[in-house]
Amino acid sequence: MTKRTISFLSSSVSFLEDALEILFKDLRLELRRGYEIYSIMVLALLSNLSFGFALGIMNPNVLEFVPAVLWISILFIGMLGFTTVFVREMDKGSIDGLRLAPISPQAILIGKTIYTFMLMCVGAVFIIPSSMIILNYTFHSDYLLVILFLGLGILNIAVVGSMVSALAMYSESRALIIPALSLPLVPGTLVPSILATGKLAMGATIDMILSELQLNLAFLLLMVAAFWITFEYVLYD
Amino acid sequence: MKDKPILAGLFLANLISLYMIFIWAPPERSLGDSYRVFFIHTPAAWVSYLAFATTFLGSILYLKTEKPMWDLYASSASLLGLLFCLVTLITGSMWAKLAWGIYWNWDPRETSTLILLLVYLSYISFRMSISDKDRKARTSAVLGILAFISIPLSYFSAVFWATLHPMPLFPINRPQLGIEPSMLLTLAVSMIGATLLFSWMFYLTLNMYRMTEKAELSLLEIKE
Numbered sequence: 001m002t003k004r005t006i007s008f009l010s011s012s013v014s015f016l017e018d019a020l021e022i023l024f025k026d027l028r029l030e031l032r033r034g035y036e037i038y039s040i041m042v043l044a045l046l047s048n049l050s051f052g053f054a055l056g057i058m059n060p061n062v063l064e065f066v067p068a069v070l071w072i073s074i075l076f077i078g079m080l081g082f083t084t085v086f087v088r089e090m091d092k093g094s095i096d097g098l099r100l101a102p103i104s105p106q107a108i109l110i111g112k113t114i115y116t117f118m119l120m121c122v123g124a125v126f127i128i129p130s131s132m133i134i135l136n137y138t139f140h141s142d143y144l145l146v147i148l149f150l151g152l153g154i155l156n157i158a159v160v161g162s163m164v165s166a167l168a169m170y171s172e173s174r175a176l177i178i179p180a181l182s183l184p185l186v187p188g189t190l191v192p193s194i195l196a197t198g199k200l201a202m203g204a205t206i207d208m209i210l211s212e213l214q215l216n217l218a219f220l221l222l223m224v225a226a227f228w229i230t231f232e233y234v235l236y237d
Numbered sequence: 238m239k240d241k242p243i244l245a246g247l248f249l250a251n252l253i254s255l256y257m258i259f260i261w262a263p264p265e266r267s268l269g270d271s272y273r274v275f276f277i278h279t280p281a282a283w284v285s286y287l288a289f290a291t292t293f294l295g296s297i298l299y300l301k302t303e304k305p306m307w308d309l310y311a312s313s314a315s316l317l318g319l320l321f322c323l324v325t326l327i328t329g330s331m332w333a334k335l336a337w338g339i340y341w342n343w344d345p346r347e348t349s350t351l352i353l354l355l356v357y358l359s360y361i362s363f364r365m366s367i368s369d370k371d372r373k374a375r376t377s378a379v380l381g382i383l384a385f386i387s388i389p390l391s392y393f394s395a396v397f398w399a400t401l402h403p404m405p406l407f408p409i410n411r412p413q414l415g416i417e418p419s420m421l422l423t424l425a426v427s428m429i430g431a432t433l434l435f436s437w438m439f440y441l442t443l444n445m446y447r448m449t450e451k452a453e454l455s456l457l458e459i460k461e
Contacts, residue, residue, distance in 0.1 A: 163383070167376050171366040180362055184355040185383065188390025191398050211397065219390050226386050230379040233300050 015110075018103040022111025026085075027118070036084060037122055040077055044126035047073040048134045055135070066137050067197035070127060071153070071190055075182075077123035078116070078157050082178050085112050085165035095169065098235070105232040109162060116165075117158035124154060140203030149200060149209065152216050153193035159220065160185050163227045166234045189219045247433045254423075254430035262423040271335040276423055278328035280431030281321045282350070288318030288435065289357065289385060296381030299374060308374035311381050312364060313442040315357050317435060322354045345395035352391045356384045 030036060051069045055062065089095040098108055128150070132138055139146045164181045171177040196204075196212035206213075258276040265272040295311030298304075329347055330340040341347065360380055367373040 167363070167380060170369070170372045170376050171363060172368065173366045177359075177363055177366055180359045181380070184352055184359050185387050187352055188387055188394050191394035195398065215390075215393060215397065222386055222390065223383075226383055230300070230382055233375050234379050 015104065015107050018107035019111040019114065022098075022103070022108055023114045023118075026112070026115040030084075030115075030119070036080070036119075040080060040119070040123045041126045043077055043080065044073065044123055045130055047076065048127065048131045051131075052134050062135050062137055063198065063201055066131065066135055066201060067194045069135070070131060070197060071194050073127050073131070074120060074124055074154060075157060075186065075190065077127070078120045078154075078161050079179055079182060081116050081119040081123075082161040082165045082168075082182065083174065084119070085116055085162050086169045087165055087174050087178075090169035105235045106228055108235065109166070109227060109231045112165075113155075113159055113162040116162050117155050120154045120158055120161075121151070124150060137201060139201050141200040141205070145206055146200050149193075149196055149213070149216075152213070152220070153189060153197075156189035156193075156216060156219050156223070157182075157186055159223050159227065160189075163223075163231070163234075166231065189216055192216050192219075243437070247437050250426075250433050251430040254427045257423040257426050262420055263417065265420075268336060272332075274328050274332045274335070276427045278325060278332055279424060280428045281324040281328060283428055284431045284435045285318045285321035285325055285350075285353070287432070288314045288321060288439075289353070289388075291439075292318065292357075292360075292381045293385035296378035296385075299378040300382075305370075305374065308378065309443060309446055311378065313439060313446060315360055315381070316442060317438055319354065319357050319361065321431075321435065322350060322357065326350055326354060343398075345392060345398075348395040348398075349388065349392040352395075353388055356387060360384055 048069075051065075051073070055065050055069070086095070089098060101108075161182060164178055164185070167181065168174045168177045192212035192215040196209040196216075199209050199212075254276075258273055262273065262276070264270050291314035292311045295307045295309075295314060299307035299311060326347075329350070333342055333344075333347070334340045360377065363380055364373055364377050367376065
């Protein structure tokens, strides 16, 4: 191995370590408080119940609505999480600590994004099984494919959410600005995710959701690249 | 005084454009005179994209140079872009009603234009919610870049959605616009007229912001 390769590998490892450090810090804080995870669980059940009432019990066309119901619920739960990502750091004054820490801004963003992703996954773990019971449907595709696809869609929303949270920390109306900024930025991933989830519920294979997968991957790459370049302008005053 | 020749040119171009739209261009075979809204709709759409592209460029240049001028360009262009985007949506719905019988038919262009409007409405509301000038300029520049990048993604999703969804409301035989050379010329002139109108409005908006800033500074000096 050349010197350049070794230096690249060591800087990548230290970047990952920094990102994980940010992630563990947030997770420790979240587990200590606990009430946010509990609220996410309650909201997941309530959203399923509300959609059940809205769609009608034992609706024969439930499969037409379920994918949209699932993703709207996941998005709203994500919005609960977005407020905790950067806005909390600003409110508590710990954002200055993050700015002064010898960590690259990109590592902070990655750590925060993984944290948002994990928080949204907790919500999805409650939403999906409970909606399968309450709304009476099942996924007929390979479960690994379902999990991978749902994971990709959630990751895309988490990426947008983390950046929106970073922007919203400077706003004077944070609670309003987070949904106002997130909702118009996510249709690029929300629409293919809803479509593919509908297909997966009806037993689609990977070939049948290839276009949705490509759209979601393109969204992920473009957004990550844009955030990677611009994030330091958001973090530092 | 130096604005007078520019204003005269702008007035003349738009007068010619209005004459061509409402008198010179022949009626369309299947849609009759109602198709004339197309000569307002298409230039408005072009100008809104031009304005949002200006916001995007202004945002990049602000982050690169940190000169307040670029932030001023980005915010002024986004305001005008919103105005022209709204005109695009209203005239598009009118045209859809006349041509296809419904105001809203979830056409991918229609849907992505609505998303475009919402994205830049959020951009404006975000700017309004930050009082610190430097922070507002820097974070809005980042949002201006993200907003522009998200547009093609939303458009492709809308195209994808529209091709997969059955739309029972859609009329089966949608009349298509048969474009004649005189119509193309009218469209070209109305595009030039709209672009000039945008340039003039952009210049006015920039001046308005600069004067507001001067007035605020003078007020601060008086208070001190």
